[in-house]
Amino acid sequence: MTSIRFILNGEDVALSSLDPTETLLDFLRLKRRLTGSKEGCAEGDCGACTVLVGRLVGGRLSYETVNACIRFVGSLNATHVVTVEHLAAKDGTLHPVQQAMVDCHGSQCGFCTPGFVMSLYGLWLTSENPSRAEIERALQGNLCRCTGYEPIVKAAEQVGQIRPSSLFDPLERERANIIARLEELATRETIAITGPDGRRLVVPGSVEGLAETLAAHPKATVVAGATDVGLWVTKQMRVLDPVVFINHLEDLQKITVTPDGITMGAGVSYSSALNVLRKESPAFGRLIERIGGQQVRNMGTIGGNVANGSPIGDSPPALIALSATVTLRSAKGTRTMPLEDYFIDYGKQDRQPGEFVESMFVPRPKASSHVAVYKISKRRDEDISALCGAFHLETDAAGIVTHIRIAFGGMAATPKRARSVEAALYGKPFIQATVEAARDAFDLDYKPLTDWRATAEYRQLTAKNLLTRFFLEVSGTPQELQRFAVEEA
């Protein structure tokens, strides 16, 4: 195939020449003069560019909010892109979501407003009568500097009672038609096209095709959610060639839950993972609720978080503490290793040219074990951790520690286990005296840095305090402590 084809609002788009890193936002604003979506940051943090992307998953059409500023057009084949311009009726009658924003005085300067409208619309499509906590989660990826948010949350509550109806909702009205058109656009063939300056993009039709593509182009940049690579382009002005898109590969998006544990394909988005982890691993699930904003969670993948090896990497500490393994694949076959061995040094991972992360396996902790994940950041939501710590403890009937794994991000050049702390706890009764004595072992395990997120002193002290907090929770949670771990519904 030699073109990227998708539906933009009502219109068919087919692009046979395309810059592999052209962003959806530039495409909308510059090429289509659809200027409702705004650029506020060009890094997926402010949400002013929020649009919906609909795609067929197992025959069902579902829409998710994404940041158009870091979403590449090349990743949009067989999708339905919906912008703010598509919401109001032809006669100008506002959509109920828009009307609620007007009625509640939810806009002041108005620049963030189209993005808020789209996030509220995304929420409205999927959630009836959302709670305040759900609304806040849906809005984690949208910044407003004028209103203080109160009227926007009120608008979400007000419109939450009105349900989608083909009378006024364009996506409801068009549903059958869009499904039919998207089915036509879906392909298992590889799409390969070049941009005006000769740079190439490849959209493999299958995982096998991906392996072959990477064998042919071992230096290709693999892009799943683009929540990291997007910034290489918009902020670092990097010129990438070729670019291989994998976000559409359903074979990489499978989550399998068995009595042994959870297998997550590398292409599983945070949002999809969350649906399973909320039940299967609540501590990990709560962490994911605080990664990025809703748009980033819809786009970004745990596989990408692992593959790119950030020293902070919010999900790796939890995965390491849970003894997760990672499976890498290339045209030559697959290999599996403990995740902690995958991170070699700052910016360096054990991934060979031509290899890609295929899946992660998270063994199921024993029912009697205690698992906790703590994310510490300057701002509670949509922030990168100053530090992120995960604890996994098992004790025997006598209260002796029989299994302990502790891993932290933000404390070293890679996500890393606290082996000295673990040693100080292992084989001992899990009581206050043991914990007090183990705190100092953090000094052996980590020499954190000072940067704009926190000082070294704060990181070290807080890591120690998180062990104390873990102990307090395990030994009978003080009620009030939980409020910090769990958002009230």
Add this chain to the structure above:
Amino acid sequence: MDKATYETTKYIKGPMHQSLRHDSAHKHVAGSAEYIDDMPEPAGLLHGALGMADRAHSEILSIDLSAVKTYPGVVDVLTAADITGVNDVSSGGRHDEPLIATDKVEFHGQTIFAVIAETRDAARKAARLAKVEYRDLPFWTDIDGALENGAPLVTPGMTLKRGTPETELDKAKHRIKSSMRIGGQEHFYLESHIALAIPGEDDDVTVWSSTQHPSEIQHIVGHVLDIPSNAITVNTRRMGGGFGGKETQGNQFAALAALAAKKLKRAVKFRPDRDEDMGVTGKRHDFKMDFDVAFDDDGKIHAIEANFAARCGYSSDLSGPVTDRALFHADSSYFYPHVKLTSQPLKTHTVSNTAYRGFGGPQGMLGAERVIEEIAYALAKDPLEVRKANFYGEKGSGRDVTPYHQQVEDNIILRVVEELETSCDYQARRLAIIDFNKTSPVIKKGIALTPVKFGISFTMTAFNQAGALVHIYQDGSIHLNHGGTEMGQGLYTKVAQVVADCFQVDVDTVKITATTTGKVPNTSATAASSGSDLNGMAAWDAARQIKERLVAFATEKYAVPASEVEFLPNRVRVGDQIFTFGDFVKQAYFGRVQLSAAGFYKTPKIHWDRAAGRGTPFYYYAYGAACSEVSIDTLTGEYLMDRTDILHDVGKSLNPAIDIGQIEGGFVQGMGWLTTEELWWDGKGRLRTHAPSTYKIPLASDRPKIFNTRLVPWSENTEPTIGRSKAVGEPPFMLAISVLEALSMAVASVADYRICPRLDAPATPERVLMAVERLKRA
């Protein structure tokens, strides 16, 4: 005219004092409100990007631009040699802010050239290809560094003095010397700066600029290009937020766009990326306040001396008036019998700091509230009790004169505070929190109720003037223009309500038009919360003139006394005849009545002698109070905002819905300043909190879980302002001080409230935890 306008209505839609939605609300939610980057682009448009230095303080030895010039798509590279007028964009006329640095770099990110290319992408990529040789010089980026290095002042400091603090400080029973550090703040308007310049014939150039101050853009473009102001038209329909960040900081982008446009005879747009915007535009000033206070057993202040040192950046910009306003508000709501306040606007090798909502006032007021806290903890009293002991008294009480010798005539702070104290159940909740803290080992709570008193007027007396232009067309539709700019605060809506009210027509009849230097000249910045006070009165004056002509016309034509001409909702009664407004206007046109008028307003009463530190700089004060409750985790320093109650004074509100929006928004913005918003420069003088990924403004989930906002229902401005309303833009920002002090109380609980936690701003989780540790060890 449609039928509806003929129907008799009892009231018009959108008079003064009605909650009317923002005039652009419908367009905002539809995505059809046009910002400058959304406008149809002129044919042949070129795009600019800044070439930025990567040194904090260096001599420039050489710049090699060859790779920049040959990058595909690049049309031209501007250097200082291209400047046809003066290489200076300083707002205060001190000539200390080059548009393009030539031989010396004074902050990391300073513009040293500008690239003009066919696409924005090409311009941005090319801008990174310059090869620059530097000779590094010593630099400092913060107040401590400035003080250690004996940094010069960017502009002279100010002194306010009343009484004899130098001798009185010794006389009271208690005395505390301490200091507080107060962080700066990035504006984070969602729309970055932007300027679009379109060249015309002769010297003409039209500039679309996202600015709060079109007249200054006009002036600066003329200054840099050496062309007269009458050749320059600056237009601003709306900004995607301003907050003070677009008062002077648009100068550089507009000047570069205009310079390139005239040189290349093509339209040129500059739209910096967020990182570039945050790198090259000024922020709120950081302060270090040192104070020495003497007080009695009741906590009543007897004498105080305080110095406010500020991080101003490399040039003066607005640092003079900003540090002045810090001193004007260093009394908060409190009477100081003996007082001396000084400011120290220090030069640092950082981007030049600028206006930001409150304009130094928040920093001054926060310092005053810290003094109250120190006294309260020293005396083991509730800070609220100490506050009440120090409030200004009634006019004539002997406790009604400010450190700048203005008499406070409209004081309502005690009543506002006491009403809030009762309505939010402060006393009972405070006791419950103290009980809770006794039994909760990890989570601690705090509550605080703090006042706001904010002086309204530009302290530069000349700026307190405004113009407006009103036309009525033959069909009865009204065209309104004034010097104020719309940045989201609802100014256009409020001023339209004034005009609608004056003519008694529905507000939809009044078309609000983009602010432009061509219609209303010599305007002041839309700043100092003065937008509706000044422009509302100017528009009312224009409408009044036309109305008087209409009345005169009617009395003459129909031979009735003026008392028999009455403007009814959308109709005009002349004697016993009633006309629709449109029909009446058409008659006036045929009667050759001038249906256009320029209005003007200047604020009465005010004057200020800076050298003497004496005068009446403010026309009146706006008041308010907030009570906030928080919880902190003493293991990590994380916190939650549990509840905030606000009672705020806007006089007789012109538009309650819009005013409440300003109050809630101002509060949350202030909360961000005092909690998670931290600016961090690295050892090379580079700002590392340069975008939303690293600079954290509040989210929806950060606002208080319970958030009650009310307007003071009984307040009316004692001065004859427009509709007896009061300004609302800045004062509510300082309601957020209650959050910092509530956090402080939660911290204080770990040492049984015996020690003032001295929690500096911003109180990041790290600062909270470190304060907890400090108090645990004390």
